[in-house]
Amino acid sequence: MIQFSQVSKRYATGYDALKNINFTLENGEMAFLTGHSGAGKSTLLKLIALIERPSRGQAVVNHKNLARVTRRQVPIFRRTLGIVFQDYKLLHDRTVFDNVALPLVVAGMEHREIGKRVRAALEKVSLLNKERAHPITLSGGEQQRVSIARAVVGKPSLLLADEPTGNLDTQLAEEILDIFLDFHHHGTTVLIATHDTHLLARARKRVLQLDHGELARDNGARA
Amino acid sequence: MKRIVTYFARHAQALVGTVGGLARTPLTSLMTIAVIGIALALPAAMWVGIDNAMKLSNGWEGPGRISLFLKRDLSDNAAQKLAEKIRRRNDIAKVDFISREQAFEEFKRNSGLGETLENFERNPLPAVLVVHPTSEASQAQTLERLVRELRQRDEVDIAQLDLEWVKRLQAWLGLAQRTVVILGGLLAIAVLLIVGNTIRLAVMNRRDEIEVSKLVGATNAFIRRPFLYTGLIQGTAGAVLAWILVQSSLWLLSGPVRELTQLYGSGFRGVGLDMSSSVILLLAGAGLGWAGARLAVGRHLHAIEPK
Numbered sequence: 433m434i435q436f437s438q439v440s441k442r443y444a445t446g447y448d449a450l451k452n453i454n455f456t457l458e459n460g461e462m463a464f465l466t467g468h469s470g471a472g473k474s475t476l477l478k479l480i481a482l483i484e485r486p487s488r489g490q491a492v493v494n495h496k497n498l499a500r501v502t503r504r505q506v507p508i509f510r511r512t513l514g515i516v517f518q519d520y521k522l523l524h525d526r527t528v529f530d531n532v533a534l535p536l537v538v539a540g541m542e543h544r545e546i547g548k549r550v551r552a553a554l555e556k557v558s559l560l561n562k563e564r565a566h567p568i569t570l571s572g573g574e575q576q577r578v579s580i581a582r583a584v585v586g587k588p589s590l591l592l593a594d595e596p597t598g599n600l601d602t603q604l605a606e607e608i609l610d611i612f613l614d615f616h617h618h619g620t621t622v623l624i625a626t627h628d629t630h631l632l633a634r635a636r637k638r639v640l641q642l643d644h645g646e647l648a649r650d651n652g653a654r655a
Numbered sequence: 656m657k658r659i660v661t662y663f664a665r666h667a668q669a670l671v672g673t674v675g676g677l678a679r680t681p682l683t684s685l686m687t688i689a690v691i692g693i694a695l696a697l698p699a700a701m702w703v704g705i706d707n708a709m710k711l712s713n714g715w716e717g718p719g720r721i722s723l724f725l726k727r728d729l730s731d732n733a734a735q736k737l738a739e740k741i742r743r744r745n746d747i748a749k750v751d752f753i754s755r756e757q758a759f760e761e762f763k764r765n766s767g768l769g770e771t772l773e774n775f776e777r778n779p780l781p782a783v784l785v786v787h788p789t790s791e792a793s794q795a796q797t798l799e800r801l802v803r804e805l806r807q808r809d810e811v812d813i814a815q816l817d818l819e820w821v822k823r824l825q826a827w828l829g830l831a832q833r834t835v836v837i838l839g840g841l842l843a844i845a846v847l848l849i850v851g852n853t854i855r856l857a858v859m860n861r862r863d864e865i866e867v868s869k870l871v872g873a874t875n876a877f878i879r880r881p882f883l884y885t886g887l888i889q890g891t892a893g894a895v896l897a898w899i900l901v902q903s904s905l906w907l908l909s910g911p912v913r914e915l916t917q918l919y920g921s922g923f924r925g926v927g928l929d930m931s932s933s934v935i936l937l938l939a940g941a942g943l944g945w946a947g948a949r950l951a952v953g954r955h956l957h958a959i960e961p962k
């Protein structure tokens with residue numbers, strides 16, 4: 433599903449955020465991306481989502497060589513991904529329902545189908561009763577769950593999450609983890625960037641550890 | 656078939672969303688529409704005014720008329736002979752002879768200066784032949800040739816084509832019309848800039864929405880759509896406002912204009928924007944709105960890339 437070979441990222445400031453990264457994530461696999469703050473976790477996820485482009489090396493995602501995806505093709509490519517952002521990126525002048533529906537509206541899905549899918553996604557994150565609320569009236573954890581619902585509503589084949597449990601207490605964090613595990617069991621490939629060692633221990637999945645932009649440890653695939 | 660339906664469904668969706676968005680910022684939208692309306696009404700009203708003046712002057716043209724002022728030492732007899740000679744030409748329908756005596760009497764009667772004029776020892780007026788060409792010979796060019804010919808006769812002092820002032824007026828009107836076209840072009844650019852600026856602000860206000868939409872897979876076309884509709888709706892609404900402004904100003908002017916034309920003994924009735932001019936005005940507004948939005952959105956959309 434994801435294949436990085438000798439990928440480096442140097443920002444316009446001249447800072448090397450990622451250096452010579454090599455790894456492969458199989459279809460349906462689940463893995464965590466960890467490391468200190470500033471290690472390059474978010475940068476790596478941004479390369480996968482084509483928010484940033486690699487400076488060097490080759491990245492293949494979902495059988496697509498990212499270097500060959502043109503500007504015009506980026507939107508279609510992104511529709512195959514579900515992304516949970518570190519800062520949620522919710523729209524505060526729209527209801528929870530409309531926020532979650534956005535990826536489907538953008539893809540031109542039919543009205544009735546959208547309603548069904550959005551409610552199913554909200555049910556998974558236990559927010560069905562908040563569908564008419566505005567994100568600003570929700571707690572941090574609830575907002576995070578809205579952004580998860582938006583990431584999964586399009587049934588993506590690859591789910592990326594950047595600190596999806598950053599603002600949650602242990603119990604909520606575990607509930608969220610269970611949601612990701614559930615998607616993983618249904619065949620979705622999942623890559624989660626996190627600091628949360630408790631989460632790593634509980635999930636017992638593959639861990640890729642970044643240190644100052646280098647891949648310091650990769651404990652390989654574990655079932 | 657299904658794709659066509661989805662296509663229209665998406666546009667309808669964007670349109671509904673746009674109307675909702677405009678309703679959310681009514682003051683800004685109304686201001687923009689008002690400015691567009693005035694910018695379009697100005698050239699449209701001037702155009703209608705000139706158009707009316709042209710119609711009026713055409714009505715006055717009639718079959719041309721040539722006045723020949725004869726030399727003062729010419730006898731009535733010689734004048735009659737000349738009249739007869741001209742009358743025999745086949746491009747002339749009728750020639751009226753006004754003798755010096757008649758001319759003087761008429762002038763005394765009409766001017767109200769009768770008493771004073773008694774003091775003139777000599778009649779200062781020349782005899783006049785009023786020449787009416789046939790309607791076939793009434794085109795501007797033929798008339799002018801005819802005038803030139805008549806002017807060359809020894810008996811004739813001055814030959815005057817009564818049309819000349821009408822032609823001069825029409826030349827002025829033509830110039831005015833050209834000016835309106837240039838002014839209209841400038842105001843069209845102004846409308847483009849107004850719409851462009853409104854759209855630029857709208858794009859900036861919805862920065863977050865655009866960024867997030869791009870992140871979840873929105874194409875540029877999808878993001879552009881509501882802004883294009885905003886431009887289209889504002890341009891069209893501006894054109895409708897311009898139409899109302901022009902028609903109501905004409906309605907306000909119609910009374911005085913009727914009095915004026917009646918004083919000149921003309922049954923002329925002013926016309927407003929006809930069907931085709933109205934359609935052109937509407938299309939111009941809609942087109943300018945759309946184009947202004949397209950230019951602005953194209954320039955500013957690229958600047959917003961998710962980080």
Ligand SMILES: Nc1ncnc2c1ncn2[C@@H]1O[C@H](COP(=O)(O)OP(=O)(O)OP(=O)(O)O)[C@@H](O)[C@H]1O
Pocket residue numbers: 443444445447448449467468469470471472473474475476518
């Ligand atoms: N747009 C950018 N321009 C320049 N430098 C950047 C940019 N984005 C990130 N960086 C730098 O790259 C490094 C890695 O950033 P990144 O966001 O990937 O870290 P991270 O591992 O996600 O950290 P955190 O755990 O705090 O989220 C940081 O030092 C950061 O300052």
Ligand SMILES: [Mg+2]
Pocket residue numbers: 473474475518594
């Ligand atoms: Mg980060």
